[in-house]
Amino acid sequence: MPELAYRDALNQALSEEMARDPRVFLMGEEVARYNGAYKVSQGLLDKFGSARVVDAPISELGFAGLGVGAAMLGLRPVIEMMTWNFAILAMDQIVNNAAKLRHMSGGQLRCPIVFRGPGGAGGRLSSQHSQALEANYAHFPGLKVVAPGTPADAKGLLKSAIRDENPIIFVEAELLYGSRGDVPEGEYTIPIGKADIKRPGRDVTLITWSRMLTAAVLPAAELLAQQGIDAEVIDLRSIKPLDHETIAASVRRTNRVVVVEESWPFASVGSELSDFIQRECFDDLDAPVRRVTGLDVPMAYAANLERAIQPSPERIIEAVNAVLYRPG
Amino acid sequence: MHSPQLLLTMYRKMVLARRFEEKAGQAYGQKKIQGFCHLYIGQEAVVVGINEAIRPDDMVMTGYRDHVHPLVRGSDAGMLMAELFGKDTGYSKGKGGSMHFFDVEHHFYGGYGIVGGQIPLAAGMAFASKYRNEDRITVCSFGDAASNQGALHETFNMASKWKLPVLYVVENNKYGMGTDIARVSAQPDIHKRADAYNMRGESVDGMDVLAVHDLVKELAASIRAGKGPVLLECFTYRFRGHSMSDAATYRTKDEVESERKRDPILKLREHILERKVAPEARLDAIDEEEKRIVDEAIAFADQSPEPPIEDVWTHCLVADGEADVKPRERVRGATDVKWPSYPTDFKVTWELEPREPKDEPQRAPSRKKGAA
The missing domain is CATH 3.40.50.970 (Thiamin diphosphate (ThDP)-binding fold, Pyr/PP domains)
Structure with missing residues (x-):
């Protein structure tokens, strides 16, 4: 390929x-x-x-x-x-x-x-x-x-x-x-509305999409693996329609969820995911859903501020520790 | 010289439009129609003059004062009225209401509620015609106030640059809601704004159906021949307020009275009688026939059911394999509905921007990221 x-x-x-x-x-x-x-x-x-x-x-x-x-x-x-x-x-x-x-x-x-x-x-x-x-x-x-x-x-x-x-x-x-x-060659389509498990895991579900997948979530999952935490990474790919089945099935396996999104926290895709998961998977959850989002401010130009505003592997690991009730 | 048949057709359609709107106004008073409801009374010469000058398969669209545009194209009056009543038998199954009439069968592509929002769409429809090398044109109406929307300026620039086959019609009734267009326009002669886009701009007495008809006949031919879009300003007047909730106190009684003397229907009626095209009795008979059509439309709308509650979920997205709804077939069981269909396999021969030797790049383009 x-x-x-x-x-x-x-x-x-x-x-x-x-x-x-x-x-x-x-x-x-x-x-x-x-x-x-x-x-x-x-x-x-x-x-x-x-x-x-x-x-x-x-x-x-x-x-x-x-x-x-x-x-x-x-x-x-x-x-x-x-x-x-x-x-x-x-x-x-x-x-x-x-x-x-x-x-x-x-x-x-x-x-x-x-x-x-x-x-x-x-x-x-x-x-x-x-x-x-x-x-x-x-x-x-x-x-x-x-x-x-x-x-x-x-x-x-x-x-x-x-x-x-x-x-x-x-x-x-x-x-x-x-x-x-x-990338597969030639005729090849991916259905809209189907999420993809980019990394299977048992301990916690990390849900994300777009650039956060490779920029923050997969690196975080690797760091967590080194610490003995096996994270499952779901790449939504489609925001709407949302692949409720894949999300719910993963939550039922891991019982813990962190949503990672580049956007702001208020009324975000992560808010929608959190609502869905607490409503449909309440009995499967061992901890409240956590979100790692862009900070609720406009993006700054300075390199250090720009980094601080966006989700990072460090912030993701912090959230994973919280849903695992694990000291950081 | 206009043929007797054309004159009588135009008379019949203007009377139908007037009766329809009067009855809609009455039904609004009875709360059978609610929400916003913008009547076309007084402006009939514009829409009828244009309609009789273009082809039945040309595309038409307008803003939210949209009841009459499909009506004179041949839409079913009962189904239009049913849409106003919010009934299942309406053209949009009661989902659109007064501001969103659509009748694709008669190539009426909608009433749009955001001022000027239809202007870019019309350029896109004209783009599609040119792309497929069809000779149909698009006629897009809007009110005077839409001329101050950015959408108009962005679209005129593209439509003119790409010579798209579209006729833009300003139905200038002097007021954008309650604001005199001259109070908020640095250039109140709207058709002159066409100059800024290298586009032909024309104006006409929009209370004179024959003048509108004759000018549009010529403009449509020019547009169809590929000479580019035209902006036509029709000076007209609405005899009622902006909408049913508008008492129109921003206009003087004298102004409204003097405009009413220019009533386009009376004007055409006098012309027909003067030319002895038909006797008064014939015109009275037409009046009666059109009144009956509208009475039947009211009865049909009245007796129609509301949409089933399950319909709240339909027509949000197109499901795989889902067909389009053909309203007259669905409601009346009509078997003669001609629905537009477009080829899926064809060759695009249009060179939108032919390359000249001087346009050839001097060197291979860089692959570096290069956003401004």
């Missing part, structure tokens, strides 16, 4: 889906001649031409809505947001139109569209460019939210997202684009 960078896995998914289906087009800032701000769309303009790989002006609201309109009429747009921070400008089109068209038309219309781009901290970019916003979109009925943490998942999930009949929020990670991993 070839090893690929996360960005190249996404590029393969786009390229394969565009070759397979003429209805698929890519639109966004710098996607065509510049080959993508993060080079995800490298070479696609040459392969598919300027009607299918479209450089948009810096008008996030406008081109997000243009994509929705094209999807209403039978195309399958992939709208690249240079980062999810900028998509805040497009939220009206995503939330009020894409997410509600099926519903307010009483099932007459559908909106098969993918909004994709990097989320999360970018590395010394300060507050406006370092936000993990998936919880915002997961809040709205009518959207599916996907956030892959590995190159293989990125490819398989993007292909599924493009084939889905619904609007998909596809959150990549700025700091993952260069990360490498094995």
Whole structure:
């Protein structure tokens, strides 16, 4: 199995889906001649031409809505947001139109569209460019939210997202684009709504997604293993729909849970997970669910502050010690 | 010269629109319709003039003052009224209500509740037509106040740059809710804003259905021929308040009275009589026929059931293999519903931005991360 960078896995998914289906087009800032701000769309303009790989002006609201309109009429747009921070400008089109068209038309219309781009901290970019916003979109009925943490998942999930009949929020990670991993070749999809156990374990369940998987949770699990703690790591991959079965089955085995998320703690995906777990697995829990989140402040620029704001293996181990009632 | 048939069709549709809205207003007073309800009374010439100048398979969409746009396209009046009543037999099964009419069969792609929110969608629909090399155009209406939304400016820029086949229609009824458009606009001549986007801008007396019709006929042909989008400003007037809850105290009685003298239906009626296209009795008969259609629509809506409570969960997401709902087939058992279908296998021949030699890169692009 070839090893690929996360960005190249996404590029393969786009390229394969565009070759397979003429209805698929890519639109966004710098996607065509510049080959993508993060080079995800490298070479696609040459392969598919300027009607299918479209450089948009810096008008996030406008081109997000243009994509929705094209999807209403039978195309399958992939709208690249240079980062999810900028998509805040497009939220009206995503939330009020894409997410509600099926519903307010009483099932007459559908909106098969993918909004994709990097989320999360970018590395010394300060507050406006370092936000993990998936919880915002997961809040709205009518959207599916996907956030892959590995190159293989990125490819398989993007292909599924493009084939889905619904609007998909596809959150990549700025700091993952260069990360490498094995990616199966050719036709290959991963179903939306299926979590993946990235590390099986017996003692505690760590639930996470996107960049936190490799940046904090798997390293924490390795450190814990050295201390004789066998952590199970669940990578949600899909935020919505949530894979309740995989989560509940793991909690029943380990009886202890720590949720790790890059975003802020208030009304987050972790809050939703905690509610689900205490409600559905109350009798299986040996300790209250703990959360390790980004601190409830905007991201700072200074290197030490930026590190302190994000979840770290150290903070995860602290939380694991708490749910194991184990002295740190 | 307009044919007798065209004149009578336009008269019939304007009367139908007027009666429908009057009855909707009455039903609102009886609390059979609730929520927001924005009537189109006074503005009928705009929608009818446009509709008779475009093709039945052209796409139409508008904002929340949306009852009449589908009605004159041929939508079922009873099912539209049932939607207002929040009934199962409505076009959207009672999920959309007054502000969200949709009738895909008649290529009416919606009423949108966020001011100007439909403007980017229309560009996307026009993009899809051009992408598939179809000759259909999209007509997107909005009120004067939407012209101050960022969505309009972002979209005009793209629509014009990419020569998308879309006609943007400002139904300028002078007021964005209670605010005179001139009070909040540095350039109140809205059609002139097209200049900023290298786009054709036109204006017309929106109380004159024939003037609207004739101009749109020409504009639609130009857009269909690939000459790019147009912004058309129709000067019109709503005889009622912004919505049913608006007493419209921001307008003087004199202003409303003088506008009422320009009633587009009376104007067309006089024209028909002057030209002796039809005798008065014929027009009176049309009035009666349309009144009866609306009375039946009210009765149908009244007698229809509310949506089943299980329906609270439907149409949030499309399930695997789930078909689209065809309202007239579902409600009336119609067997003649022509539903739009689009090819899944075709070749994209459009070069949106043809490359010239000077555009070729001087060196291989860098693979370094390069976000601004």
